[in-house]
Amino acid sequence: MKLKPVLIVGAGLAGLACALELHNKGIEFVIHEASDGPGGRVRTDFVNGFQLDRGFQVYLTAYPEGRRVLNYEALNFGRFSPGAMVRLSGRFHRVMDPWREPFLALSQILNPVGSMKDKLLVARLRAVSLAGTPDDLLQKPETTSMKALQGYGFSQNMIERFFRPFFGGIMLDSQLQVSSRMLEYVFRMMAEGDTVLPALGMGAIPLQLASKLPEGSIRYGSRVVRVRANQVMLASGEELDAAAVVVATDGPEAVRLLPDLAPVAARKVMTLYFSIQGPAPILDPIILLNGNLEWPIQNTCLPSVVCPTYAPAGKHLMSVTVLGDPPQQDHVVETAVRGQLARWLDRDVSGWRLLRIYRIPNAHPVSKPETIEEKPPKLDNGVFVCGDHRFMASIQAALVNGRHAAEAVAAHVA
Numbered sequence: 001m002k003l004k005p006v007l008i009v010g011a012g013l014a015g016l017a018c019a020l021e022l023h024n025k026g027i028e029f030v031i032h033e034a035s036d037g038p039g040g041r042v043r044t045d046f047v048n049g050f051q052l053d054r055g056f057q058v059y060l061t062a063y064p065e066g067r068r069v070l071n072y073e074a075l076n077f078g079r080f081s082p083g084a085m086v087r088l089s090g091r092f093h094r095v096m097d098p099w100r101e102p103f104l105a106l107s108q109i110l111n112p113v114g115s116m117k118d119k120l121l122v123a124r125l126r127a128v129s130l131a132g133t134p135d136d137l138l139q140k141p142e143t144t145s146m147k148a149l150q151g152y153g154f155s156q157n158m159i160e161r162f163f164r165p166f167f168g169g170i171m172l173d174s175q176l177q178v179s180s181r182m183l184e185y186v187f188r189m190m191a192e193g194d195t196v197l198p199a200l201g202m203g204a205i206p207l208q209l210a211s212k213l214p215e216g217s218i219r220y221g222s223r224v225v226r227v228r229a230n231q232v233m234l235a236s237g238e239e240l241d242a243a244a245v246v247v248a249t250d251g252p253e254a255v256r257l258l259p260d261l262a263p264v265a266a267r268k269v270m271t272l273y274f275s276i277q278g279p280a281p282i283l284d285p286i287i288l289l290n291g292n293l294e295w296p297i298q299n300t301c302l303p304s305v306v307c308p309t310y311a312p313a314g315k316h317l318m319s320v321t322v323l324g325d326p327p328q329q330d331h332v333v334e335t336a337v338r339g340q341l342a343r344w345l346d347r348d349v350s351g352w353r354l355l356r357i358y359r360i361p362n363a364h365p366v367s368k369p370e371t372i373e374e375k376p377p378k379l380d381n382g383v384f385v386c387g388d389h390r391f392m393a394s395i396q397a398a399l400v401n402g403r404h405a406a407e408a409v410a411a412h413v414a
Contacts, residue, residue, distance in 0.1 A: 003028065003243055003413075004242050004243045005028040005029050005030050005242060005243060006022060006027060006028065006029040006030075006242060006243050006244045006245075006246065006409055006413070007029070007030055007032060007232050007242040007244075007245050007246070008029055008030070008031045008245075008246045008248050009031075009032055009224045009227065009232065009245070009246065009247045009248060009249055009257065010031070010032075010033060010034075010247070010248040010249040010250075011031045011033035011035075011037075011038040011040070011206070011210065011218050011220075011248075012038075012039060012040025012041065012042070012206070012248060012249065012250065012387065012398065013039070013040060013042055013206055013209070013388075013395060013398035013399055013402065014040075014248045014386045014387040014388065014398040014399070014401055014405070015031055015033075015040075015246070015248030015249075015386070015402060016031075016206055016209040016210055016213070016402065017065075017069065017209065017398065017399045017400075017401075017402030017403050017406075018246055018248055018386055018402035018403065018405045018406045018409075019031055019213055019217065019218075019402075019406075020069060020209060020212055020213065020402075020403075020406075021403045021406030021407065021410075022406045022409065022410070023212070023213055023214065023217075025406070025410050027243075027406075027409070027410060027413065029217060030217055030218075030219060031213075031217060031218040031219065032219050032222040032223075032224050032232065032234070033218055033219065033220050033221075033222060034222065034223035034224070035220065035221075036220050037203075037207075037220065038206040038209070038210040038218065039202075039203050039205070039206035039207070040206070040249075040250060041055070041250065041360070041362065041363065042054075042057065042202050042205060042206055042395070043202070043203040043206070044200070044201030044202055044204070045356070047355055047356060048275075048312075048355070049311070049312030049315075050273070050275060050310065050311055050312070050315075050317050051200065051201040051303070051309065051310045051311075051317070052201075052273050052317075052355060052356055052358075053197075053201055053202045053203070053303075053319075054203075054271075054358055055269055055271045055321075055358050055360045055363055056271050056299075056301075056303075056319045056321050057202045058080065058195050058196065058202075059077070059195075059196050059197070059198065059202065059205065059395060060186075060189040060190060060193055060194075060195060060395075060396075061077065061193035061194045061195075061196055062188070062189040062190075062191075062192035062193030062194075063189060063193075063394075063395060063396040063399070064134060064396065064400075065396050065400040065403070066395065066396060066399060069209065069399060070205065070208060071208060074208065075198040075199065075200075075204055075205065075208065076198065076199035076200075077194070077197065077198055077199070077307075078196060078197050078198075078199065078285065078306040078307030078308075079194045079195070079196050079285065079306065080194070080195040080196065080197075080285050080286060080287065080301075081284055081285050081286040082190070082194075082195070083095050083286070084162075084166055084286060084287045084288070084289045085284075085286055085287070085288045085289065086161060086162060086165065086166075086289045086291040087288065087289065087290055087291050087292065087344060088161060088291040088292060089292070092288065092344075093291075095162060115155055115157065115158070117153070117155070118154055118155050118157070118158035121152055121153055121154055121158075124152060125152055125184075125187060126187070126191055129184045129185075129187045129191060130188055130191060130192070134185060134189075137181055137184045137185045137188065138181050138185065138372060138373075138392070140180075140181060140184070142179045142180045142181045142369045142372060143179075143180050143369055144176060144177045144178070144179070144180065144368070144369060145163075145167065145171075145176040145177070145178050145179070145180050145182065145183040146159070146175070146176035146177065147180070148180035148183055148184075149163055149176070149183070159176070160291075160293070161291040161292075162289075162291070163176065164176060164293060165289035165290050165291055165293060165298065165299065166287075166289055167183060167186065167187075168298075168323075169287075169289065169298050169299045169321060169323070170186060171186075171267075171364065171367065171393065172267035172268075172269050172323055172363055172364045173267060173366075174293065174298070174323055177368055178366075178367050178368065178393075179367050179368060179369045179372040179392075180369070181372045182367050182372060182392055182393070182394075185392070185394075186394075196306075197303055197306050197307045197310070198307070199307050199309045201310070205395070222234060223235040224257065226257070227245055227247055227257045227258060227383055228245070228381075228383070229244075229245065229381055229382030229383055230242050230243070230244065230245065230382070231245070232245055243413045244382075244384060244409045244412055244413055245383050245384065246377075246383075246384040246386060246405055246406075246409060247383060247384070247385045247386075248385075248386050248387055248402060248405070249387065250264075250266075250362045250365075250387060251264025251265075251266060251362065251365045251387065251389030252266060252362055254385055254387065254389065258379065258381075258383060258385065260379070260380075260381070261379075261385070264366075265365070265366040266361065266362040266363065266364065266365055266366065267363050267364040267365075267366060267393075268323075268324050268325040268359070268360065268361050268362075268363060269321060269322070269323060269324070269325075269360050269363040269364075270321070270322040270323075270324070270325065270326060270357065270358065270359050270360070271319060271320065271321055271322070271357070271360070272319075272322070272333070272334060272337055272354065272356075272357050272358075273317060273318070273319055273320075273354070273355040273356050273357075273358075274317070274320070274349075274353065274354055274355065275311070275315055275316075275317065275352065275353040275354075275355050276315060276316040276317070276318055276352050277314070277315055278314070278316075279316075280302055280305050280316045281302075281316075281345050281347060282301075282302050282305065282345075283305065284305070285301075285302075285305045286301065287299050287300075287301045288301060288344070294340075295322075295336070296322045296326065296333055296336045296337055296340065297320055297321070297322065297337060297340050297341070298321045298322060298323045299320075300318060300319060300320045300321065300341070300344075301318075301319055302316055302317065302318055302319075303317050303319055304316040304317040317355075318341075318352070320341070322337070325361065330357050333357075334354055334357070338350070338352070364393040365387075365388055365389035365393050366393075367392050367393045372391075372392050373391075374390065374391045374397075374401060374404070375390045375391070376408075377390070377401070377405040377408040377409075378412070384405050384408060384409055384412075385405070386401045386402045386404070386405035387401060387402075388401065
């Protein structure tokens, strides 16, 4: 008698990683995905020759699980310059990694983004982050990132002008209440590897994972509305039996399907994309940060300078990130963004064409202290669950947590 397949709900990164590990173990599975493609929150739209990631995202090449399951050469990464340009009091100041760009770093010694002591403390933070293994960082005592930075001795000036716009932008938390474990983990990943974009957009990452799975093993447009230990019900009313069920959706959807789960809080973000005709207003593949934190822009960059494939020939693509979910109507936010960009770049931006605005309600699960600990994949009701909301907000966490769920399922069905 043929064994029933494992049913995975969701083709995001965790679901794909779970499926890949089951496939490697010779266990049959089927993924049911409500949308029309893989990736969940990591997808790319193609609009008039532009590549628009659904919310500005980057990939860190030092992610251990990414190195294990992804073909980096095939993704053909474009690399950001290490560091950032920080906007303070009407001027941009370059903040670089002194271990990668020593001569540029020397020229920054007297810039107003932190004192000389702050710049030396970066070496201490780097040394602590690089000690031991990456997993060791996730076992350390934790506090908020704000308290950790204060504990290192960084001045409030450095925290406000660099860490809040930079790390706060990465974690979508400008108040730096995110766990200190995340601060040190991300700092290590950025020190050990590059910050990159795939040539065909962030959506190329889940597409590559999906291409490694058997043909027909992902069923798109297949929305699951009910989950039990060995059965799912689809929106069509069809009930499917399973050897096991893995819920691999984002946090809020997992709670909808599994009401006994603890509520999952999520960070919101807004991303605007503009088409620019002609030469790039910024020549460096670098992120521009709002050191004064005045609304609305948190950060901005030109993905097309990092990867020319992000825009058609003769044009450039600008990404603008606004944290949270502004209550204002889209046109109000757009007008404020255009005004700020005009001041920052000292140029007329009225001719830049707005391509799309993304309001993303579930961009990141909230990673406060005492939440950065991987939760068991098997629930008391016999259902398995995985995703970055079960660990920490990152692509690394989604991939490794999906694999761990597959290992637990394999032990269950053996």
